[in-house]
């Protein structure tokens with residue numbers, strides 16, 4: 356199994372604000388991808404905190420912003436990606452490979 | 465409706481054959497057939513990418529290649545770990561022959577006719593494979609890691625079946 360680890364940060368409007376993590380020492384909220392579903396499908400974090408997606412399926416998945424502003428890119432089995440959200444808002448996302456897979460990140464001030 | 469009838473006929477023939485052969489198949493034959501079934505779908509997908517200009521069909525084909533490759537890589541890893549050699553068998557040969565015939569049929573088509581035939585075949589093919597994996601392979605197989613792998617693969621294949629059904633409906637093939 357090849358492990359992938361990716362860390363990305365997005366600011367207002369999805370601009371990448373930095374490539375190093377973590378800026379704050381906060382622990383990421385984890386979304387497990389299992390049996391073609393995001394679990395939990397909805398997570399709520401504070402601005403500046405991070406969400407980490409971990410794929411447990413054989414099938415590669417992504418977590419891709421509906422608006423196209425952020426994307427974990429392909430996560431193989433065992434792969435993970437962490438994204439920081441700096442701007443409050445509601446961010447629906449889906450899997451680019453299996454579009455019926457949907458989730459949402461809610462970022463509070 | 466010709467393609468649906470053909471797919472159904474192939475499905476029925478395969479299902480009947482499977483039922484007959486089921487209790488005779490050992491773990492190594494089941495592993496061979498499951499692997500073969502994935503490779504066949506990958507080949508269909510490459511054909512679709514070569515022929516289809518429909519964005520939805522192409523995206524589906526890319527997903528089939530990506531997912532079935534991932535499952536078969538895992539299967540290959542398990543086979544290496546168990547240090548066994550999968551065995552060719554009647555069911556694998558039936559599948560390979562059926563797929564060769566279907567590819568020949570698909571290759572004579574283009575445009576919407578191809579898209580519809582490909583989509584309907586993907587639906588029928590996943591239905592039959594899933595019935596076989598769920599109803600025959602998983603209950604029959606004795607090696608626990610292989611049973612686990614088939615069970616997880618089935619989750620993927622069932623998603624494909626649902627996706628294929630949506631594609632068939634979306635194409636409005638009539």
Ligand SMILES: [Cu+2]
Pocket residue numbers: 391414415416417450451452453456
């Ligand atoms: Cu996915």
